[in-house]
Amino acid sequence: MIAVLWRLSALCGAQGGRALLLRTSVVRPAHISAFLQDQPTPEWCGVQHIHLSPSHHSGSKAASLHCTSERVVSVLLLGLLPATYLNPCSAMDYSLAATLTLHGHWGLGQVKSAKAGLLGLSALTFAGLYYFNYHDVGICKAVAMLWKL
């Protein structure tokens, strides 16, 4: 049981793990062993315990780095939310613009059907937020003003 949980926790760090939870009709312990038959996807945030051929290594290292970076940005964004409330300023505006756009870009990248024109959309969004911060009141002030309505 512990071995199953260990494998599941390693898998859940990967994209495949996410898809596991989506595809499951009824999540029952008996079915977990069936899922472990699946090949793990290259994206892997945890330690790799499976032997890979040399040609796979560089690709999976990049995927692993991407996966970890996604989590780091998520935690950063999580921390920014109360920080911008407690200390609204220009630096917070720009940090929020960058982190929000990056998190959204990587998040939408996970939704396979949303790939077309994603880079363009994200770039445009970031440009728009940057413009808003520079020429207009900025994100923090805008939310404050909106909430005072």
Place this chain on the structure above:
Amino acid sequence: MAAFLLRHVSRHCLRNHFSPQLCVRNWSLPMAMSICHRGTGIALSAGVSLFGMSALLLPGNFESYLELVKSLCLGPALIHTAKFALVFPLMYHTWNGIRHLMWDLGKGLKIPQLYQSGVVVLVLTVLSSLGLAAM
């Protein structure tokens, strides 16, 4: 109880569904919450993108648009409802996001824990949304 309700909902599934996952016989809370996490993520991204592009493309500044909304003289009930509608997907995505990060640390992956943490996320979402909408 929640699983029982969800199972009944799936009976009325459309024939021409756009995703086979939605017509699966037995929905589970973790599955539904996972779909909602994606849904709220997409909706929030769309909102942020719309905001960014409006800043670039629409004339006038932010204050002028706020004045426009103020001039509509919407009642406080409608304003509170709108605030709640804005903040609810954000709170759901945030709390469920924390739950995802916990999974990435290998915590709370047992099946009963999945359901417990799911309910906690839903309760926190409602409470925090109400709280923020009231501010």
